[in-house]
Amino acid sequence: MQTAYTIILAPNPSIMTGPGTNTIVLGGGGGGNEGAIVIDPAVDDAAYLDTLVQEGEKRGGIGRILITHGHPDHMGGAQALRARLHVLIYAFSRQGVPVADVEVADGKTFPAGEDTLRAIHTPGHRFDHHSYYLERQRILFAGDMISGLTTNVIAPPDGNMFDYMNSLQRLQEIDIAEIVPAHGPTIANAQAKIAEYIAHRQLREQQILQTLETLPRGVTIPEMVPAIYTDVDPKLHPIAAWSVEAHLLKLEKEGLVERIGEKGWTLVEPTA
Numbered sequence: 481m482q483t484a485y486t487i488i489l490a491p492n493p494s495i496m497t498g499p500g501t502n503t504i505v506l507g508g509g510g511g512g513n514e515g516a517i518v519i520d521p522a523v524d525d526a527a528y529l530d531t532l533v534q535e536g537e538k539r540g541g542i543g544r545i546l547i548t549h550g551h552p553d554h555m556g557g558a559q560a561l562r563a564r565l566h567v568l569i570y571a572f573s574r575q576g577v578p579v580a581d582v583e584v585a586d587g588k589t590f591p592a593g594e595d596t597l598r599a600i601h602t603p604g605h606r607f608d609h610h611s612y613y614l615e616r617q618r619i620l621f622a623g624d625m626i627s628g629l630t631t632n633v634i635a636p637p638d639g640n641m642f643d644y645m646n647s648l649q650r651l652q653e654i655d656i657a658e659i660v661p662a663h664g665p666t667i668a669n670a671q672a673k674i675a676e677y678i679a680h681r682q683l684r685e686q687q688i689l690q691t692l693e694t695l696p697r698g699v700t701i702p703e704m705v706p707a708i709y710t711d712v713d714p715k716l717h718p719i720a721a722w723s724v725e726a727h728l729l730k731l732e733k734e735g736l737v738e739r740i741g742e743k744g745w746t747l748v749e750p751t752a
């Protein structure tokens with residue numbers, strides 16, 4: 481009996497990717513002849529692509545390339561793999577992944593051996609983000625929705641906190657036995673992790689509202705960050721600033737904060 485999936489770690493470690501991107505090979509070898517699926521071939525590196533092809537061959541050969549979202553560390557090897565195997569690249573949109581051959585709508589399913597893989601549209605980290613859910617084995621390939629390392633980065637303009645929170649809430653409605661993130665180790669206690677993510681973002685949001693209450697009207701993001709991220713190395717403050725901006729844009733959309741002048745922010749005064 482074949483394992484549900486195999487993780488091949490891509491040779492692209494960095495501050496943003498941790499040890500590298502988890503590329504997934506799954507399915508294949510079932511009743512149909514659809515072949516195996518590769519999720520997120522990350523880099524155009526010959527030895528790494530060889531490993532993917534070999535793992536695919538154990539499963540009857542790779543039939544499809546799926547991309548979670550159009551960041552380079554999720555699709556950097558897609559074209560080279562397509563050229564080798566003559567298979568199609570699937571992604572949410574060509575706007576997000578220009579090399580995609582087929583656009584994948586929310587809910588679309590793919591045969592994956594004895595199981596079925598379903599696309600779940602989860603925008604937020606990026607507008608075109610899909611997670612992929614193995615229905616019978618209840619495994620979620622979460623891309624950058626959830627990280628096995630730390631909380632992931634939601635950086636405008638690509639990232640949208642409003643959409644991201646909605647996507648997390650959507651995942652709360654799914655019966656998930658295991659999360660396989662694109663970076664870091666797998667997560668067994670899926671719903672506890674999702675709840676933790678939501679609580680963490682809600683706490684940050686409260687801190688931002690409190691900071692706007694205490695600091696003068698028109699305070700800027702670089703002025704807010706040290707007041708909120710007291711426990712974080714100042715070297716990481718520029719990354720924290722992305723997160724604060726993402727939260728402010730969400731709160732602006734919800735009518736709770738507004739801009740003053742060029743770069744200032746303030747609470748919306750309640751109308752009596």
Ligand SMILES: [Zn+2]
Pocket residue numbers: 549551605606624
């Ligand atoms: Zn990403």
